[in-house]
Amino acid sequence: MTAVQDKASGQADPGGTAATSPPPYRRTRRATALPSGDKLVLGLMLGIPSLVHVLFVWVPALGSIALSFSSWDGIGGFEDIEWVGFQNYVDIFTRYPRFWPALQHNLIWLVFLLVLPTVAGLLLAVLLDRQLRFGRLYQSALYLPMVLSLALVGFIWQLIYQPEQGLLNNLLGTADDHPTNWLGDPDINLYAVLVAAAWRHTGYVMLLYLAGLKSVDPALKEAAALDGASAFQTFTRVTFPVLKPVNIVVLVVTVIEALRAFDIVYVVNKGRNGLELLSVLVTDNIIGESSRIGWGSALAVVLLLISLGFIITYLFQVFRKEERA
Amino acid sequence: MARFETPHPLMGRRALLKAIVAGAGLAAVPGLAACGGSDKGSATDTVSFGNNLSDQVPKDAITAVLQAFEKESSLKVAINTKQHEQYQEQINNYLQGRPDDVLAWFAGYRMRFFAGKGLTGDLSDVWSKVGGGYASALKEASTGSDGKQYLIPFTQYPWGVFYRKSIWQQRGYEVPKTLDQLVALATKMKSDGLVPIAFAQKQGWPGMGTFDQLNFRINGYQFHVDLMAGKEDWQSPKVKEVFDTWKRLLPFHQENALGREWQEAAQSLGQGKSGMYLLGSFVAQQFKGPDLDDLDFFPFPEINPAHGQDTVEAPIDGYMMARKPANEAGAKKLLEYLATPAAQAAYLKTDPTSIATVSNADTSGYNAIQKKAAQVIKDAKHITQFLDRDTDPRFASDAATNGLNAFIQNPNDIDSILKGMADQAKTIFTG
Numbered sequence: 001m002t003a004v005q006d007k008a009s010g011q012a013d014p015g016g017t018a019a020t021s022p023p024p025y026r027r028t029r030r031a032t033a034l035p036s037g038d039k040l041v042l043g044l045m046l047g048i049p050s051l052v053h054v055l056f057v058w059v060p061a062l063g064s065i066a067l068s069f070s071s072w073d074g075i076g077g078f079e080d081i082e083w084v085g086f087q088n089y090v091d092i093f094t095r096y097p098r099f100w101p102a103l104q105h106n107l108i109w110l111v112f113l114l115v116l117p118t119v120a121g122l123l124l125a126v127l128l129d130r131q132l133r134f135g136r137l138y139q140s141a142l143y144l145p146m147v148l149s150l151a152l153v154g155f156i157w158q159l160i161y162q163p164e165q166g167l168l169n170n171l172l173g174t175a176d177d178h179p180t181n182w183l184g185d186p187d188i189n190l191y192a193v194l195v196a197a198a199w200r201h202t203g204y205v206m207l208l209y210l211a212g213l214k215s216v217d218p219a220l221k222e223a224a225a226l227d228g229a230s231a232f233q234t235f236t237r238v239t240f241p242v243l244k245p246v247n248i249v250v251l252v253v254t255v256i257e258a259l260r261a262f263d264i265v266y267v268v269n270k271g272r273n274g275l276e277l278l279s280v281l282v283t284d285n286i287i288g289e290s291s292r293i294g295w296g297s298a299l300a301v302v303l304l305l306i307s308l309g310f311i312i313t314y315l316f317q318v319f320r321k322e323e324r325a
Numbered sequence: 326m327a328r329f330e331t332p333h334p335l336m337g338r339r340a341l342l343k344a345i346v347a348g349a350g351l352a353a354v355p356g357l358a359a360c361g362g363s364d365k366g367s368a369t370d371t372v373s374f375g376n377n378l379s380d381q382v383p384k385d386a387i388t389a390v391l392q393a394f395e396k397e398s399s400l401k402v403a404i405n406t407k408q409h410e411q412y413q414e415q416i417n418n419y420l421q422g423r424p425d426d427v428l429a430w431f432a433g434y435r436m437r438f439f440a441g442k443g444l445t446g447d448l449s450d451v452w453s454k455v456g457g458g459y460a461s462a463l464k465e466a467s468t469g470s471d472g473k474q475y476l477i478p479f480t481q482y483p484w485g486v487f488y489r490k491s492i493w494q495q496r497g498y499e500v501p502k503t504l505d506q507l508v509a510l511a512t513k514m515k516s517d518g519l520v521p522i523a524f525a526q527k528q529g530w531p532g533m534g535t536f537d538q539l540n541f542r543i544n545g546y547q548f549h550v551d552l553m554a555g556k557e558d559w560q561s562p563k564v565k566e567v568f569d570t571w572k573r574l575l576p577f578h579q580e581n582a583l584g585r586e587w588q589e590a591a592q593s594l595g596q597g598k599s600g601m602y603l604l605g606s607f608v609a610q611q612f613k614g615p616d617l618d619d620l621d622f623f624p625f626p627e628i629n630p631a632h633g634q635d636t637v638e639a640p641i642d643g644y645m646m647a648r649k650p651a652n653e654a655g656a657k658k659l660l661e662y663l664a665t666p667a668a669q670a671a672y673l674k675t676d677p678t679s680i681a682t683v684s685n686a687d688t689s690g691y692n693a694i695q696k697k698a699a700q701v702i703k704d705a706k707h708i709t710q711f712l713d714r715d716t717d718p719r720f721a722s723d724a725a726t727n728g729l730n731a732f733i734q735n736p737n738d739i740d741s742i743l744k745g746m747a748d749q750a751k752t753i754f755t756g
Contacts, residue, residue, distance in 0.1 A: 073417075074418075074421075075417065075421065075442045075444065076442070095745075095748035095751075096749065097727065097728075097731070097742075097749075098727055162584075163581055163584055163585075178580075179581070181580075181581040181583070181584045182584075183584050184581050184582075184583040184584020184585070185584075186583075186734055269527060269583070269584075270529065272529060272727060272730055273583050273727075273730045273731075273734065285723065287414050287415075288414050288417070288719075288722050289413060289414070289416050289417055289435065289438075289718035291719075292719050292753075
């Protein structure tokens with residue numbers, strides 16, 4: 001990467017090497033010139049993935065953006081599409097009762113997942129890294145939920161949350177007399193579902209941190225111990241800073257997980273009544289008997305813009321670091 | 326870079342390219358296959374049948390009917406069953422792809438919508454043969470906006486208030502005729518330690534039934550039709566009165582409705598924990614043997630004397646034809662068969678929770694619920710389909726479902742909820 005950047009800056013330099021000494025520059029070009037066969041191979045190797053990428057990522061994304069300015073029920077051809085400008089956006093922001101709750105829930109989802117499973121996963125990883133007896137067993141048990149799809153997690157936790165017959169109310173002794181409606185009460189169901197999602201996500205975070213901890217050089221800890229640092233100090237001053245790259249991976253994984261959240265709420269109650277998410281609204285409007293393609297696309301564009309916000313911030317961070325390096 | 330040269334580069338590349346093309350082709354096949362129905366190559370002796378009856382009992386019932394047709398006509402029927410709710414969600418794509426020759430659907434607005442878009446076949450000539458067997462209301466419900474028929478009605482089921490005869494006898498409850506009697510009865514049930522009205526709204530639609538009953542009892546049949554068509558305002562005092570009445574009844578409803586499925590509510594009725602349950606007659610699917618014989622129902626009580634009990638909600642299930650069926654003659658033959666009393670009786674023998682739609686159907690095998698259902702529908706002056714079958718699906722699936730859910734959760738927010746519904750109705754019914 002750095003080599004490429006150096007070269008790029010060299011070329012950009014107007015009074016630099018390119019102007020004063022053309023021969024070596026031309027020589028470099030000849031050295032990279034390829035036989036036509038290889039050019040073909042390279043062209044295909046770059047071209048096919050690019051084509052696939054453009055065809056299956058960019059065209060649908062731009063298509064969604066275009067359709068978000070239309071009113072269309074998905075029946076018939078392009079001539080049946082009615083263009084309405086920004087009307088869908090105006091209506092969504094001002095008249096759609098489910099939009100603001102969904103946006104809010106998406107943000108709660110993000111913050112919750114960033115805090116709880118990350119802290120719990122880190123704690124578990126540190127504990128498991130201390131070579132406990134049966135450590136492997138705990139590790140497998142904690143990681144096990146991760147192999148389940150989030151939809152399946154939804155089914156499992158419904159058995160726990162069910163008002164009359166569910167495990168939780170029976171354990172709390174509230175099953176017979178006014179049971180708590182964990183998944184039906186819009187004030188608490190979002191958090192009930194988030195606990196289920198966190199149950200699955202914690203194992204993932206734990207494994208990532210565990211891998212990071214294994215790569216921490218024992219000599220560092222030894223040195224800290226020799227300097228008289230307590231276990232807590234060793235962790236905060238030595239181990240955790242070394243884990244920095246893992247933190248970034250966890251952050252990215254969690255943001256992705258939060259923004260694509262959909263299946264668990266759809267399984268529980270189709271994302272209604274307190275469990276609205278933007279992804280649910282997109283699905284509700286686009287899939288169905290007489291779909292509102294334009295309206296759903298506009299919602300999808302809003303979700304895209306939020307995702308782009310995170311992606312751009314992340315890329316800025318990464319590139320700035322590389323520049324500094 | 327030159328190191329990339331390999332001894333036999335072209336061979337390798339070609340093989341790779343072929344593999345990629347083959348791979349892409351293979352990947353595309355299931356996607357394409359999923360778009361259409363079953364394969365219909367040379368299909369003059371086969372009719373394909375899109376079936377939405379995925380639960381075991383009704384699925385067995387319709388299979389028995391189709392087998393009887395095969396015997397009678399020497400045609401083969403290829404059944405393509407999809408999960409009931411999935412079928413509904415995918416209907417749009419399904420009809421635009423390669424749908425089955427004959428396919429399940431519902432009467433009313435939902436039929437007219439797709440017929441109007443030219444996505445289903447004209448059945449006027451089939452109707453000219455079978456029309457004599459149907460009452461005029463059924464013909465009307467099968468007719469598109471252009472005056473042609475697009476549906477063959479098959480079965481029908483009324484909505485009513487269900488209860489257990491034995492429990493009512495034991496406690497001395499009587500069928501309420503007016504809203505005040507209903508409230509008095511519910512109050513008594515509550516003091517007897519029963520949940521007066523079982524209620525479940527997890528699936529999103531059962532509450533629409535309650536809304537419909539209150540709406541046409543208070544405002545009459547025509548208002549129901551106009552409101553569903555987007556011609557009336559959801560913020561009008563008439564709609565507000567419906568919700569105010571519902572709010573009065575809500576304390577008698579089973580709590581936590583939004584976390585419960587209708588099957589669970591039906592079970593609480595069966596176990597004698599709840600006194601009554603407003604639902605379609607398919608609720609009887611949850612009752613077996615002596616429990617089924619103990620089940621009875623009455624039409625929702627009168628609220629406004631001007632309308633009395635003149636309207637009954639009785640959705641019609643039926644069958645349509647694809648716009649370009651692979652085997653048109655066979656499809657019409659099958660649809661004609663589905664309109665016969667014999668076919669409908671064969672179906673109802675296995676699934677005795679709804680009733681036949683042809684007027685000369687053999688009703689001797691009906692159980693008590695079916696007999697009463699037939700009578701109630703016959704006595705009705707007006708028949709409605711159901712909120713989600715009488716209005717634009719775009720409105721029903723989102724605005725109506727979530728509006729009713731919000732009301733059940735916060736009955737005090739009627740005004741803001743109705744404003745939300747009215748606003749959405751404006752964005753949907755105008756464009």
